[in-house]
Amino acid sequence: MAIVLENVSKSFGKKKALKNINLSFEKGRIYGLLGPNGSGKSTMLKLMTGLTFPTNGTVTLNGHPVTRKSSEQVAYLTELDMFYDVFTVRETVNYMASQFADFNIEKAKELLQELTLDPTQKVRSLSKGNRGRLKLVTTLSRDTDAILLDEPFSGLDPMVRDSIINSLLKYIDFENQVLIIATHEITEIESLLDEAIAIHYGTVIGQESVETLREEQGLSVLQWFKQISREQGEG
């Protein structure tokens, strides 16, 4: 499993969201896409899911160009709410199960129980934290090769953040899946990451193995990110 972005640019009108990106993501690794709000992290994930298309360049998944159909192989958690408010929690899970052949309903039931979500509760009456949990249930219940998480901690309290981290550790097959987490909350995921990729206004400004950072440079991911962001600002 590999997701490859080659010379990818993406524009929205006159605004360039991504500029000439070249990246490769391999299975068995956890990547952190790090950058401030509006740096192009979400656009990059959407390109990998087939929800948006590159203006230039190519995005491939296992050697094939990414299309809408690629969502079959990519589980994606969006930063936005992607629920139908009239659904109950159970209906949401059943709908996702009907659309994706790899959706593991048993895993979903287990996750619902673990994250203490009531299957009969209406989505519209869920708290923000529980909506975050439900997003995680629908994403982690899929047995896909790639899992993309866009700001999984956005607006959530520390308790929910902890439960999300625990679920990630428990339900992700670290040998066979590639996990890409886009976030600006670096400290939350630092302990999970194998590789950190820093994005600054549509450009990749750095990519490092977290182990190398710690052992050879003696830097945390946050320190490294601050350092290269500063250099970028000065440059």
Next chain:
Amino acid sequence: MNPMKGLLKKDYRISRQYFWIWTGVLVLALAAGIGLSIYASQPAGTLPVLVLTSFVHFAFAPVFMLSLLNLESKTQLWLYTPRRGIELILSKFGVIFSYQVVLQILLSFYAAFIIFWFGREVYEPISFRLFLEAAVLLNALLLMVGFYLTTWLTFLWTVFHSLKNLAKTIRWIIVIGTVFLYNIVESFLLSLKPIKNLINKFNVEVISEAALSYKDEQWSVMFGSTDIPVLPLIYYALLMVILITAASKLLEQKVEV
């Protein structure tokens, strides 16, 4: 649950509240028609209500489709699927079609009720067989026109959302320009004599109008018939297939979230 069943179930679920509101308003309007006719001792007063509510149902399918598409555009869930664009669109068409059939059956029962019972003394007597023939044809026509407009609306919606990179004003100009251009081409083709002749070659006769007449202090209703050409119906059916196919492709390959 198979994916198409899942899509249909979802579309019913997200739209059923709108449907009940629409049905409630319709029932109230029909009941008001009867109530006012009784109050004025003019059973023919039910006719304007029937005509008006039937006429409004030309807009039912496009209005419903627009509200469903706008609801979907608020989230990313609809397009985050391996299902083909045609499946996503046909699921919505299927749901709206079933709603429209239910509403038209309700209107047909109302028509039968006022013609054969409530207003039998003032409506021109027709056989039940003629009523059935007219009901089937007029209902088919209502469905076709409604879905023809819905097909255009769906196509134009996907065109508008495919042009996300352009300014909104330009997108609107392109959408309105497409409709304008199509109408110019269609009008030109219809002005050609060979096409005019071809169109009028095959016709079917249907009851198309009901007129009120006033005599001896009593309103009564008379029916009239008209010829409907068949070939344009085939042409519009083909055009609908083309528009839906184009909308599906745009949805799959160009519409972004």
